[in-house]
Amino acid sequence: MFRFFESLIDPFPGAVPETPPRRLLPFLLHYSRPLMPLLAAMTVLAALVSVVEVVFFAFMGELVDWLAQADRATFFADHGGRLLGMVALALVAFPLLVLGKSLVTHQSLFGNYPMRVRWLAHRYLLEQSLPFFQDEFAGRVSQKVMQTALAIRETVVKLMDVFVYVVVYFTGALILVGRSEAWLMAPLVLWLCGYLVLMRVFVPRLKHISMAQADARAHMTGRIVDSYTNIQTLKLFAHTQAEQAYARGAMDGFMATVHRQMRLVTQLTVTLQTLNSLLLVSMAGIAVLAWHQSLISLGAIAVAIGLVMRLRMMSDWILWEVAGLFENLGTVQDGINTIAQAQAVSDAPDARELSVEQGEVRFDKVTFSYDAGAQAAGGDATQSDARQAAVFDELSLTLRPGERVGLVGASGAGKSTLVNLLLRFFDIEAGRILIDGQNIAEVTQASLRRQIGMVTQDTSLLHRSIRDNIRYGRPDASEEEVIDAARRAHADTFIRQASDPQGRTGYDAHVGERGVKLSGGQRQRIAIARVLLKDAPILVLDEATSALDSEVEAAIQEQLYALMEGKTVIAIAHRLSTIAMLDRLVVMEQGRIVESGTHQELLARGGTYAGLWRRQSGGFLGFDSPADDAPARTDDATAAELSTGRD
Numbered sequence: 001m002f003r004f005f006e007s008l009i010d011p012f013p014g015a016v017p018e019t020p021p022r023r024l025l026p027f028l029l030h031y032s033r034p035l036m037p038l039l040a041a042m043t044v045l046a047a048l049v050s051v052v053e054v055v056f057f058a059f060m061g062e063l064v065d066w067l068a069q070a071d072r073a074t075f076f077a078d079h080g081g082r083l084l085g086m087v088a089l090a091l092v093a094f095p096l097l098v099l100g101k102s103l104v105t106h107q108s109l110f111g112n113y114p115m116r117v118r119w120l121a122h123r124y125l126l127e128q129s130l131p132f133f134q135d136e137f138a139g140r141v142s143q144k145v146m147q148t149a150l151a152i153r154e155t156v157v158k159l160m161d162v163f164v165y166v167v168v169y170f171t172g173a174l175i176l177v178g179r180s181e182a183w184l185m186a187p188l189v190l191w192l193c194g195y196l197v198l199m200r201v202f203v204p205r206l207k208h209i210s211m212a213q214a215d216a217r218a219h220m221t222g223r224i225v226d227s228y229t230n231i232q233t234l235k236l237f238a239h240t241q242a243e244q245a246y247a248r249g250a251m252d253g254f255m256a257t258v259h260r261q262m263r264l265v266t267q268l269t270v271t272l273q274t275l276n277s278l279l280l281v282s283m284a285g286i287a288v289l290a291w292h293q294s295l296i297s298l299g300a301i302a303v304a305i306g307l308v309m310r311l312r313m314m315s316d317w318i319l320w321e322v323a324g325l326f327e328n329l330g331t332v333q334d335g336i337n338t339i340a341q342a343q344a345v346s347d348a349p350d351a352r353e354l355s356v357e358q359g360e361v362r363f364d365k366v367t368f369s370y371d372a373g374a375q376a377a378g379g380d381a382t383q384s385d386a387r388q389a390a391v392f393d394e395l396s397l398t399l400r401p402g403e404r405v406g407l408v409g410a411s412g413a414g415k416s417t418l419v420n421l422l423l424r425f426f427d428i429e430a431g432r433i434l435i436d437g438q439n440i441a442e443v444t445q446a447s448l449r450r451q452i453g454m455v456t457q458d459t460s461l462l463h464r465s466i467r468d469n470i471r472y473g474r475p476d477a478s479e480e481e482v483i484d485a486a487r488r489a490h491a492d493t494f495i496r497q498a499s500d501p502q503g504r505t506g507y508d509a510h511v512g513e514r515g516v517k518l519s520g521g522q523r524q525r526i527a528i529a530r531v532l533l534k535d536a537p538i539l540v541l542d543e544a545t546s547a548l549d550s551e552v553e554a555a556i557q558e559q560l561y562a563l564m565e566g567k568t569v570i571a572i573a574h575r576l577s578t579i580a581m582l583d584r585l586v587v588m589e590q591g592r593i594v595e596s597g598t599h600q601e602l603l604a605r606g607g608t609y610a611g612l613w614r615r616q617s618g619g620f621l622g623f624d625s626p627a628d629d630a631p632a633r634t635d636d637a638t639a640a641e642l643s644t645g646r647d
Contacts, residue, residue: 205264206327
């Protein structure tokens, strides 16, 4: 029985998530529409439960009158049938209604509903562009997803369950006491008016505070997670105290919202209990006076007083349900600002799969600039730089099938931006980027990136096993293929010696968040193994061997050269010696191509590349621009000065 109701909702639907609406009610309907039949069933059952409870109160009044007037000798003969009927209602029908409502609410909706929202929101956010995640704390985004999912469930359930129950119950109570004496309705109506005034005064204020609190909570979580994520940097610079102050600032902001909320809670609680006491006194006074005038029976008094006591208990619950509703509405509204953002880069409606037969890559009059609020991915520009002029203005570059091209230029020249545009992390403003004649804006992003293998300098691994990280390159790869890729990347030896605190060893060992348990060189070799396993027809190397020592780099270079065979290659390196042997070198300055040719041709030309070659020490590009004929400096200080940046 439990399993049946638990399976009525699929918490992991396979349909492609759509962009959620940015208005509150459409946003709620967006995630709730498929669940409406079960929500309606829950509502109907809640209404029936409240009707039965009112019937119980009515019967208790009748029972008091029977006991006051009936003859003991004939009591069961006169009223036995009604008594048995109420026993059946209390012991059979009512528990069955409660069971049905509980199964629908707790088994079908309680867990599946928010999980469905989390799943759809998470899948949608995974398709967001890089600037979206660069502008947000990862912990803040995850907090929004988690708390918004719960808030959506609470909002809809309270609207459709609690308020139906309350409306039916209060209406039934009003009719019940009014049937005995119309004046008994007056305290209930006045109490309801006062109650609505309380909600009108306090609930919106609680809503605004709750919205601020939800945002403050997410901000606090984001700062804490940011400290944990960058724990090595924190310890390297001995900034524990500064990080405590950084987190304390967010915590103080959160506590300010808590104090404001609790002040309102105290005011609301005292006012509500005073209102409830007025209801009790007025209802009891009118009931006693009516009895004194022989207008109502003892049973009617029992019903009236019983309903008032029940309403007193319910009033706290109702008000906090209303306050909770508005608190959740505030949380949902806050979540909409994050979850319902349109995707900056999305597939065209008729996007097709990219097919790569030759591997020709052509940038055709590409114009691109970063949006005012976006940061450049890959390090080509800082956030302030990104707000300035266009990075590329009608840039054209063609890579022939199987050609190995090196991009050369100081930091900020546009090299990594060019690669990010090829991967379609950003959309260009004008022009086209073609792969084998196919415009990448007209193919699916997933198929595009499946055809491109990339190794970056800043290698980040998933907090999973080493095997899973390597197999990320090709999920269907066999164990033998995974191990072969690790061997070719000269990673197999250290992998077999790896272990983690849970006792997992070798390829089963987990690498920690972002791979922090491994050295930079080890992470780089696993990243290379991953790309070797992927074996994509287009290869991008962005300082792929920068974290390796000379001996390992020389061994890895042999594997990379073998991997390059038959592939179109774009390689970026500050150390020119690592790319000098490529088929062609393209020299870039401020988003323009200023030279192109082989290493020897460019040296013979005596232009920008030749000057860069002369000005490097240890193979690194510098930022200064002394005269091209200045002698190369080879001291250690110069090497440190010239190697401080990266593209």
